[in-house]
Amino acid sequence: MPAFSLDPPQTAWCAELRTLAAERLRPLAEKGEPGHVNRALVTELGRLGLLERLFTSGAVDLCLMRESLAYGCTEAETALALQGLGAYPVHAHGTPAQRERWLPRVADGSAVAAFALSEPGAGSDAAALELHAEPDAPGPGHPTDALAAEPDGSARWRLSGEKCWISNAPEADFYTVFARTTPGAGSRGVTAFLVPADRAGLTGSGLDMLSPHPIGALHFDAVPVTADDMLGEPDRGFRVAMGTLNLFRPSVGAFAVGMAQAALDATLAHTAGRDAFGGKLKDLQTVAHQVAEMALRTEAARLMVYAAASAYDEGGGDVPRRAAMAKLLATETAQYVVDQAVQLHGARALRRGHLLEHLYREVRAPRIYEGASEVQRGIIAKELYADMEAGK
Template identity: 45%
Template sequence: MADRSFLDWPFFENRHRDLADALDAWASAKINVDHSDTDAACKSLVAMLGDGGWLTHSAVDPETPTTLDVRSLCLIRETLARHDGLADFAFAMQGLGTGAISLFGKPEQQTEWLPRTRAGHAISAFALTESQSGSDVANSTMTATADGNSYVLNGEKTWISNGGIADVYTVFARTGDAPGAKGLSAFIVPSDTPGLTIADRIDTIAPHPLATLRFADCRIPKSAMIGDSGAGFKIAMSVLDVFRPTVAAAALGFARRALDETLTRVTTRHVQGAPLFDLQMVQGHIADMAVDIDASALLIYRAAWAKDNGAPRITREAAMAKLFSTDQAQSVIDKAVQLHGGDGVRSGEPVEKLYREIRALRIYEGASDVQRVIIARQTMGTHI
């Protein structure tokens, strides 16, 4: 049983505690999806999450305009990750893929897409990364050229989560308004738009739907632009500001599951007639895992609380949460594998799957070293 005492912290309201309890019960009863076909599993999980009503938290309701509640997003990702990494992925991509529409979309854009993604009837994706501009978003080269009442997209996006199964992509392309970051704009591109093709599917150590998208004279209406021309970088960073703490929360969910599995292991596995837990070195590892988990949770829910309470940006807080939580989750899971001995590296064992799942979280949505740069610059900014 995962520790629930953190829900009593003052970061949360009763509605958050109720949400965490209800989702944990639902996930325990419902999530049992065959992962052998990753695309099919993700589609099934999106539908299940929609039917369960959980995706209503992933995007704003166009009928009752509200803001995204970051604490709820984090609690949902933490809980789902603890139960099933692919379920967390399915939820997260629905939110990230429509984040720009939720935060900056025109009413008609929100009305067209958000009811469908919130119900699990359409799958969304966030298409920002290019082969030469992973963390360096300002170096993006994909173009969107104005032509009458249309924009014509040309270029490629890669490492796109939900690539190949998404119904709609939020795409960032250069409209030429200015050099660097100021020249990017954001667009809504349905997956069946002529000129958009899947150039490649990407396999990873923890299977998820990933693809390279190719745009060749892909024509979309000017009404597909999200926000203002040239505001794409600001939109992308604002979306990541909201969702970066949720990546940390997913890492926290993985770490909590690793600790749970380890506590079971060290209390049921006997060495020389006594539980493994009786060894002081084992107790030291357990203590380190518990400290890292609580410290991660404090950073995550501080960032989420700050955003929900009106902070215009939480760049520093979100970067700290993501850097620390993903790095420490890797350490917690590594200890879990070590304490499981040979079973820790047996294919299909829970801690073996966690070991593969956690590694990507230290890379996507801003690699750990990029977070260090952000934190340093933000810290210097407060000093000047």
Template identity: 65%
Template structure:
């Protein structure tokens, strides 16, 4: 794929996703309870094949273990232009499931991924802890040996889809004081004895909560990948998803830009359309240029991932950093040009203004992305 131009098939697919979202998913998203998993929305996305697109081959029983980063970005951007709720629901299914897809045993893949693709099972990625966020190597959730398995004790925090997920990808410490080399990954059913949690009240339309492990038993066949190599499992998934967070941001920026172009063309002020004011026109030009630059970074990183290129972490970090910071700028400028009406509850921009802030924090804050980029530069040097 040319990283700087979509194929006709990709353009047509993105248009079909936008159409499905506008005609069916928006209404289902609006009907959901804020802060709760919207299972009817997930089921609808499953019925339209949107979730299965995350896992090529899953419907035939032979899923491809290599993720399709470009497809993921196309899906996330297209959905985000119409419904951030639908976009986030899809993204969280992928984030929670990809460690299983990429590192799980065949029986783990068969157990969970068809249900996720159909919209019947809810996944969660349980990495962050109260004292281990950006420094993921500082994880303290203990995995203590117990026969041919382990018992998990500790707490995860700020976990999307918690505490409602049907299964969690959990990262726990199997070797004390070993940093990133002592972390293992597990797939843990949500109904496992000793597992509990609660919702956190955040500015977010999807559930975010804590997950508490009180001696939760996990078996050897629930280990993802190799023991003490779980940090690599997490990073492999995040390297894939960071550009797609950028795609989500680009979709939000595009929605804000489109709304602002339409509004400034119709709003009469100072004897003519608002867009004829030079300062307004120049602001729109800046918004459009930054959005397109973010898009190019995102799809260049995705294409590099799909091509198996090296140093993906640096490129993924650049894409996430620039696109999320750009989206914050574009949405803020859109609100400024719309004025007070944009802050009324229910307005598209009021919604985007609340939604756009979080991507600069999750899956590695902007400051962490800059650190990753700097490390990449040093390696090249």
């Protein structure tokens, strides 16, 4: 089946999701407090079975969910995506005990997850992170360079440092945290840990951001972790992070496509009904051509998103390049389409509460998070040259 062709059940499911977003999720979103986790919304996503699908469906289904929800309720889309981003490393790399404790609660919406990678000095350059895991030295005479252990032999560390720009912080129930366990080793010296929010020494604060969803900073003051908290292997945490991002990057593109489509549809309705210069706005060639360009770019982005998602589901070797291309094109396209939609609507689109005013604030952040557009271009170029050198 071509990557861009949806079968009738998928088409019907997308329509159902749009209806659910508008009728059941948007009212809950409107009752939420900007900058804070909307637990009623998360619970409803769980009740509808959408959070469970994060762990039972492939990348294409994830993209269908994110695009459809974004069209009708961006807050619901973001709440779903953040649950997936924070909990997917547990699903993919967690121990049986970790999965048993947390994944059912993530799926039913009773536990909120967060993905804690970025730092004040390590945003786009994630391998430069400085949150460090020091071997625990519990008693006098214990060598500071030796690894302490629990009675069962599991290793112990203390996490110290800062995380910043973390979605769902500081209100999440647990964090997937990436910490440096081997100094000077770059991306090869990072380990992933599952850190419950009530762990001693972990505090946080909210950040007042343009986007309405919760974003905060975390402070780690010798937070204790053991090997039982580890996700994956020691010093291989960067692979955990990149594997998660390779799955979610195309779906960030799907989020962007959903916003672009909502802006395009609003523009079609507005220009078809708005009287101007003795006719309708759509009768002006400049307007009609602009709407055509918006539609063209939106559909091109959609095709690339689902091509990347299909490549992921099929286990293709070019997933990093396709994922980067999809996120780059879709997020840049959405910025363009929403901006043009605002221009064609005029001042009314800037009024607080207007759909486009909302989308105008929402559409900016995806060009930065989960790898800025410049980072995606770097990934694409790196993969292209690697393929050339390999003779592909």
